[in-house]
Amino acid sequence: MADPQPPEQHVDPWNVQGGEDGRIDYNKLVEQFGCSKLTEDLIARIEKATGKPAHPFLKRGIFFAHRDLADLLDCYEKGVPFYLYTGRGPSSEALHLGHLVPFMFTKYLQDAFNVPLVIQLTDDEKTLWKGLDINESRRLARENAKDIIACGFDISKTFIFSDFEYVGGAFYRNIVQIQRCVTMNQVRGIFGLGMEDYIGKIAFPAVQAAPSFPDTFPHMFGARKDIRCLIPCAIDQDPYFRMTRDVAPRIGHQKPALIESRFFPALQGEGGKMSASDTNSAIFTNDTPAQIKTKINKYAFSGGCTTTQEHREKGANLEVDVPWKYLNFFLEDDKALEHIGKEYASGRMLTGEIKAELIKVLSDLVARHQQTRAAVTDDVVDAFMAIRPMAAVADGKA
Amino acid sequence: MADPQPPEQHVDPWNVQGGEDGRIDYNKLVEQFGCSKLTEDLIARIEKATGKPAHPFLKRGIFFAHRDLADLLDCYEKGVPFYLYTGRGPSSEALHLGHLVPFMFTKYLQDAFNVPLVIQLTDDEKTLWKGLDINESRRLARENAKDIIACGFDISKTFIFSDFEYVGGAFYRNIVQIQRCVTMNQVRGIFGLGMEDYIGKIAFPAVQAAPSFPDTFPHMFGARKDIRCLIPCAIDQDPYFRMTRDVAPRIGHQKPALIESRFFPALQGEGGKMSASDTNSAIFTNDTPAQIKTKINKYAFSGGCTTTQEHREKGANLEVDVPWKYLNFFLEDDKALEHIGKEYASGRMLTGEIKAELIKVLSDLVARHQQTRAAVTDDVVDAFMAIRPMAAVADGKA
Numbered sequence: 001m002a003d004p005q006p007p008e009q010h011v012d013p014w015n016v017q018g019g020e021d022g023r024i025d026y027n028k029l030v031e032q033f034g035c036s037k038l039t040e041d042l043i044a045r046i047e048k049a050t051g052k053p054a055h056p057f058l059k060r061g062i063f064f065a066h067r068d069l070a071d072l073l074d075c076y077e078k079g080v081p082f083y084l085y086t087g088r089g090p091s092s093e094a095l096h097l098g099h100l101v102p103f104m105f106t107k108y109l110q111d112a113f114n115v116p117l118v119i120q121l122t123d124d125e126k127t128l129w130k131g132l133d134i135n136e137s138r139r140l141a142r143e144n145a146k147d148i149i150a151c152g153f154d155i156s157k158t159f160i161f162s163d164f165e166y167v168g169g170a171f172y173r174n175i176v177q178i179q180r181c182v183t184m185n186q187v188r189g190i191f192g193l194g195m196e197d198y199i200g201k202i203a204f205p206a207v208q209a210a211p212s213f214p215d216t217f218p219h220m221f222g223a224r225k226d227i228r229c230l231i232p233c234a235i236d237q238d239p240y241f242r243m244t245r246d247v248a249p250r251i252g253h254q255k256p257a258l259i260e261s262r263f264f265p266a267l268q269g270e271g272g273k274m275s276a277s278d279t280n281s282a283i284f285t286n287d288t289p290a291q292i293k294t295k296i297n298k299y300a301f302s303g304g305c306t307t308t309q310e311h312r313e314k315g316a317n318l319e320v321d322v323p324w325k326y327l328n329f330f331l332e333d334d335k336a337l338e339h340i341g342k343e344y345a346s347g348r349m350l351t352g353e354i355k356a357e358l359i360k361v362l363s364d365l366v367a368r369h370q371q372t373r374a375a376v377t378d379d380v381v382d383a384f385m386a387i388r389p390m391a392a393v394a395d396g397k398a
Numbered sequence: 399m400a401d402p403q404p405p406e407q408h409v410d411p412w413n414v415q416g417g418e419d420g421r422i423d424y425n426k427l428v429e430q431f432g433c434s435k436l437t438e439d440l441i442a443r444i445e446k447a448t449g450k451p452a453h454p455f456l457k458r459g460i461f462f463a464h465r466d467l468a469d470l471l472d473c474y475e476k477g478v479p480f481y482l483y484t485g486r487g488p489s490s491e492a493l494h495l496g497h498l499v500p501f502m503f504t505k506y507l508q509d510a511f512n513v514p515l516v517i518q519l520t521d522d523e524k525t526l527w528k529g530l531d532i533n534e535s536r537r538l539a540r541e542n543a544k545d546i547i548a549c550g551f552d553i554s555k556t557f558i559f560s561d562f563e564y565v566g567g568a569f570y571r572n573i574v575q576i577q578r579c580v581t582m583n584q585v586r587g588i589f590g591l592g593m594e595d596y597i598g599k600i601a602f603p604a605v606q607a608a609p610s611f612p613d614t615f616p617h618m619f620g621a622r623k624d625i626r627c628l629i630p631c632a633i634d635q636d637p638y639f640r641m642t643r644d645v646a647p648r649i650g651h652q653k654p655a656l657i658e659s660r661f662f663p664a665l666q667g668e669g670g671k672m673s674a675s676d677t678n679s680a681i682f683t684n685d686t687p688a689q690i691k692t693k694i695n696k697y698a699f700s701g702g703c704t705t706t707q708e709h710r711e712k713g714a715n716l717e718v719d720v721p722w723k724y725l726n727f728f729l730e731d732d733k734a735l736e737h738i739g740k741e742y743a744s745g746r747m748l749t750g751e752i753k754a755e756l757i758k759v760l761s762d763l764v765a766r767h768q769q770t771r772a773a774v775t776d777d778v779v780d781a782f783m784a785i786r787p788m789a790a791v792a793d794g795k796a
Contacts, residue, residue, distance in 0.1 A: 124574045131578070134571050164574070168566020173532050176522045176562070179598025180529070184582065187597055199585055200577025203601030 011236050012192060014129065016263060023270050026064060026235070026262060033238045035065045035260060042066070045073050050112035057105050057261065060328050065235055065260040067245065072257040075228050076113070082228035083221070084109055085211050085256065087120030088148065090140035090162075091130055095147040096282035097362070098264030100369075101329065103151040105261070106232045116157045116220060116390055119148060120211050124163040128200040138164050145381050147285055150373035153384075159220060160384045163207055170218045171210055174251075178206035181247040190239050209244035212256035220390050229256040234263060265325055269301035285370065289363045296323065296355050296362070304344075304351035315347035316354075323351075323358040331361050409634050410590060412527065414661060421668050424462060424633075424660060431636045433463045433658060440464070443471050448510035455503050455659065458726050463633055465643065466655040473626050474511065480626035481619070482507055483609050483654065485518035486546065488538040488560075489528055493545040494680035495760070496662030498767075499727065501549040503659070504630045514555045514618060514788055517546060518609050522561040526598040536562050543779050545683055548771035551782075557618060558782045561605055568616045569608055572649075576604035579645040588637050606635075607642035610654035617785050627654040632661060663723055667699035683768065687761045694721065694753050694760070702742075702749035713745035714752075721749075721756040729759050 009019035011029060018024050030037055038061075043054050057063045072082060086106045088099065110117050121144060123137035132140070141162040148160065167175070184202060187193045193202050210216045214227040221227055231241060238260060245255040263270075266281045275281050280299055283292055303321030305311035318324045318341060331337045340357060343349035407417035409427060416422050428435055436459075441452050455461045470480060484504045486497065508515050519542060521535035530538070539560040546558065565573070582600060585591045591600050610627050612619040619625055629639060636658060643653040661668075664679045673679050678697050681690055701719030703709035716722045716739060729735045738755060741747035 124570075127574055128578055134575065164571050165567065167570045169563065172522075172565045172570075173562050176525055176598055177532060179601065180526055180596050182597050183594055184591075184597060184600055185593045188593070193582075195583045195586070196581055198578050199580050199582060199600050199604065200574055202582055202597050203577065206597065 013236050013239060016236055018270070024263065029235060030065050033065075033235070033242065035067050035235075035238060035258065036069075038064050038066050038069070038259070042069055042073075045070070046112075049073055049076055052112045055105060055108040055112075056332055056334070057101070057108075057329070059334075061262075062101070062329060063105060063232070063259050063261045066258055067241070067260075068255060068257040069230075069259055072228055072230055080226065080228060081115070082113075082230055082257075083115055083214065084113075084117040085120070085229050085231050086117070086233060087122060087208070087211070088144055089122045089125045089129075090137060090144040091126045091132070092277075092284075093140065093143060094284045094286040095144060096284045097326075097330070097365075098282060099147075100151065100285065101261060101264050102232055102234060103148055107151050107153055109230070109232060109259075110154060110157065114157075117153060117159070118211055118217060118220075119145075119153075119158065119160045120208070121145060121160065121162040122204075122208060124167070124200075124207060125204055127164075128198060128204060134164065138162060142378075142381055145384065146373055146376040147369075149376045149380060149384055150285075150369055152372070155380075155384055157390060158384060159217065159387075159390070160381075162385070165385070166387075167207065171216045174210040174213050174216050175206045177251045178209050178244070178247050179203060181250050182206065182243060186243070190243050205240055205243055208240045209247065212241065212244045212248070213253045219387050225253060228254055231256050231258045233258065233260060235260040236263070264329065265322060267295060267299040267301065267322060269320060269322055270325070283362055283366065285366060285373070287366060289367070292363050292366060293359050296359050297352075300326070300355060300358070302351045302355075304354075305347075308350065311350060312347045316344045316349075316351070318345050321354075323354045326358050327354070327361060330365055331357075411634050411637060414634055416668070422661065427633060428463050431463075431633070431640065433465050433633075433636060433656065434467075436462050436464050436467070436657070440467055440471075443468070444510075447471055447474055450510045453503060453506040453510075454730055454732070455499070455506075455727070457732075459660075460499070460727060461503060461630070461657050461659045463658040464656055465639070465658075466653060467628075467657055470626055470628055470655040478624065478626060479513070480511075480628055480655075481513055481612065482511075482515040483518070483627050483629050484515070484631060485520060485606070485609070486542055487520045487523045487527075488535060488542040489524045489530070490675075490682075491538065491541060492682045492684040493542060494682045495724075495728070495763075496680060497545075498549065498683065499659060499662050500630055500632060501546055505549050505551055507628070507630060507657075508552060508555065512555075515551060515557070516609055516615060516618070517543075517551075517556065517558045518606070519543060519558065519560040520606065522565070522598075522605060523602055525562075526596060526602060532562065536560060540776075540779055543782065544771055544774040545767075547774045547778060547782055548683075548767055550770070553778075553782055555788060556782060557615065557785075557788070558779075560783070563783070564785075565605065569614045572608040572611055572614050573604045575649045576607050576642070576645050577601060579648050580604065580641060584641070588641050603638055603641055606638045607645065610639065610642045610646070611651045618788050623651060626652060629654050629656045631656065631658060633658040634661070662727065663720060665693060665697040665699065665720055667718060667720060668723070681760055681764065683764060683771070685764060687765070690761050690764060691757050694757050695750075698724070698753060698756070700749045700753075702752075703745075706748065709748060710745045714742045714747075714749070716743055719752075721752045724756050725752070725759065728763055729755075 009025055010017040043058050047054050084106055086102055121141040123141040126132045126137045127134050145160050187202055187205060212229050214221040215223050241256060241258055248255045283295060301322040303317035305314055327337060344354050407423055408415040441456050445452050482504055484500055519539040521539040524530045524535045525532050543558050585600055608614045612625040613621050639654060639656055646653045699720040701715035703712055725735060742752050
C-alpha cells in the first residue's frame with residue numbers, strides 16, 4: 001500500500017483546509033491565486049494619501065495581499081473617486097471576532113479615505129448553501145446588520161443591502177451581464193461547482209460580483225462607470241473577484257481592486273476559520289465576560305510549555321500561540337504588544353498571564369461593541385438600508 | 399457506409415425540428431412530454447364554466463394539450479381563484495402572427511373566466527441567448543408590450559412586467575427557492591444545457607418558473623398561496639413548466655396548470671416556427687397590405703396542384719397547405735371556413751382564390767391591430783406595467 005498523502009492546502013470561499021501541519025501557507029496562496037503581496041512601500045503610500053497612520057492590521061501583516069492597489073492609489077491621487085465594497089453571509093445570530101475583522105478595517109478605510117461604502121448581506125447565498133429558510137436568512141441579515149453598524153460606519157456614506165431585498169433593476173441587469181460572460185466550465189474551474197450543484201449556486205457568483213460595479217447603485221452613483229471600487233475581504237473571497245476582474249473589461253467596467261486579509265484563527269489554533277456553528281471555537285460579540293474568560297482559559301491553544309519550569313526555560317512558541325495571535329489583531333498599542341511578545345517568548349510571561357491580558361482586551365472590546373449595538377434600533381437599520389441618494393458621494397475625494 | 403439517419407423530431411424552448419417529413423408529430427410530443435390531450439369533454443366543461451362558446455383555437459385543435467386543466471376547472475367551480483400567466487421573449491421590433499396566437503387566446507380566457515393575468519417579458523432571456531444589448535432588450539420589451547396590449551387586455555386585471563425591471567423582492571426570493579431545488583444535472587436533462595453554457599442560461603429557467611406562483615406578485619395577491627395559476631403557451635414551453643411543477647410542492651406551492659398550443663407554421667410550410675429574423679417567413683403586425691399580399695402570393699406554401707387542370711381533377715392537399723392552415727387560425731366564421739375547405743380540397747377553388755381569401759382576412763386583422771396599437775402610448779404601457787394593487791382580483795371568480 002502507498003503511504004497516505006499528506007493533506008493539501010485548499011482554500012475556497014466555503015472551505016479552508018490547511019496543509020500538512022494544519023497551517024495555511026499564505027505565500028503559496030498568493031502565488032496560487034495570482035494576487036500580490038502588500039509591500040511596506042504600498043503601506044507608506046496609503047499613509048501619505050490619507051494623511052493618517054496605517055491601521056495595525058496593515059502594519060502587522062493581517063491585511064497582507066492585494067490586487068491593483070497601487071493603481072487605485074494612483075487614481076485616488078488624481079482625484080478619481082472610488083468606493084468600498086465588502087459584505088457578509090448572514091448565517092449566525094451574532095458575529096464572532098473573525099467576522100469583525102474586515103468591518104473594523106473597512107471602517108478605518110472609510111474614515112481615512114472619506115469614501116462611500118456598500119455592504120452586501122448575502123442572505124440568498126445562505127439559503128442556497130446552508131438551506132436556511134428565506135425569512136430566517138432575511139432576519140439574520142438584519143441582526144448581522146446591527147453588529148456591522150455597531151462598528152461605527154458613517155450613515156451618510158454607507159449603504160447596507162440584503163440580496164433578497166435589493167436584487168433587481170440595475171443590480172439585476174449587471175448580474176445578467178456577468179452571467180452572460182461566465183460558463184459552467186468556468187465556475188467549475190474557479191469554485192469547484194459541479195453537475196450535482198443547484199443552479200442557484202452556479203448562478204450566485206454573479207450576485208457577489210455585481211456590487212463591484214458602481215452602476216449597480218444608481219441611487220448613489222447614477223450611471224457612472226468611472227468610479228473605482230476597492231474590496232477589503234479575507235483572501236478566501238479572492239476567487240469571486242478573480243472572476244469579476246476577468247469579466248469587467250468585457251462589459252465595459254473597470255476591474256475592482258482588492259485588499260485581502262489572513263484568516264482569524266479559531267480558539268483551537270490556526271489552520272481554519274472560526275465556525276459560527278461551534279460556539280467554543282470563537283468569541284462572539286454577544287458573549288458575556290464570564291464566557292469570554294472561560295473560552296480563552298479553556299480553549300485558546302497555547303504555545304507555552306506544559307510545566308512552569310520548562311516554560312521559564314524555553315519560552316513560548318508565538319508561531320502557534322492563539323492568545324498572542326488574537327492580541328496581534330486587537331491590542332492596538334504597538335509598544336504594549338511588543339513588550340508582551342518579548343516577555344512571553346522568553347518565558348518570563350506565563351500562559352495564564354498572556355491569557356489574562358487577552359481576556360481584558362477582548363472583554364473591553366466586546367463590552368464596547370455590545371453597548372454600541374444596543375443603540376442600533378430597527379429604525380437605524382432601516383436608515384442604513386434605505387435606497388437613498390448620497391450627497392457628494394459621487395464626487396469622490398473629500 | 400451506413401445510411402444517413404432520418405432527422406428525429408426535436409422540440410425544446412429554443413428549437414423546433416420536425417421529423418422525417420419535416421412535420422411535427424404532436425401525438426408523439428404529448429407522449430414524450432407527458433402532458434395530456436385536450437378532449438371534447440374538457441372543452442365542453444370550459445364552455446359550461448364560462449357560459450361562453452369555446453374559442454375557435456379550442457374547437458379547431460390549435461390549443462390541443464394540457465396539464466391539470468380538469469383539476470383547475472374543479473377548483474374554479476368551487477370558487478378557488480386562479481390567474482393566467484403567459485409571456486414573450488422580446489427579440490424583434492414587431493410581433494408576427496404566430497406570436498399573436500397565445501395572446502389572442504389568453505385574451506379570450508381572461509374575458510371568459512374574468513381573471514387576472516400576468517405577462518412576463520423575458521428581456522433577460524434575450525440578452526442571455528441572443529446576446530442582445532440590455533438596453534436594446536428593454537426597448538424591445540416595451541415595443542412588444544404595445545403589440546400585446548393591442549390584443550385588448552383589461553388593464554384593471556393585467557400586469558405586464560419585464561424581468562430587467564421587475565426581478566427583485568418576492569420575485570427574486572421565489573427564483574432562489576426554485577434554484578435551490580434544481581441541479582445542473584437536471585437542467586442538462588430538461589433543457590440540454592451543458593458545460594459550455596453561460597451560468598445565466600443555467601439559472602434562467604427559475605426566472606420563467608417563478609411567475610407560476612402567486613406570491614411572486616405581492617401587489618396583486620399579497621402572500622396568498624391558494625390562488626391557482628393557468629399558463630396558456632405553445633407546447634415548446636412545456637419543459638419549463640414540467641420543471642416548475644416538479645419543484646412546486648417542494649416549496650409549498652401548487653403546480654401551475656397548462657393549456658398548450660401547436661406551432662403556427664412558417665409561410666414556407668410546417669415543420670418549424672416562424673422566425674423574426676427572416677421577414678419572408680412570416681406576416682408581421684407592422685406589415686403593409688402590399689407586403690401581406692406579396693408574401694402570401696409569393697411564399698405561402700400551397701397544397702394545390704401545379705396546373706389548373708390537374709388541380710381541378712385532384713384538388714388540394716389541405717394537410718400541407720399554408721393558406722388553409724392560416725385560415726384555420728384566423729378566419730373566425732366556422733361555416734365560411736368549412737366551405738372553403740370543401741371547395742379547395744375538391745379542386746373547385748384554386749390556390750390563387752384561397753390565397754385571396756387569406757389576404758383579405760389577414761389584411762383586415764393586421765389593419766385592426768395597427769389601429770389599436772397606434773393608440774397604445776408610452777403612458778398606456780407604463781400603466782400596464784405599473785406595480786399596483788388590483789381590486790377584487792384576489793377574490794377570484796367574478
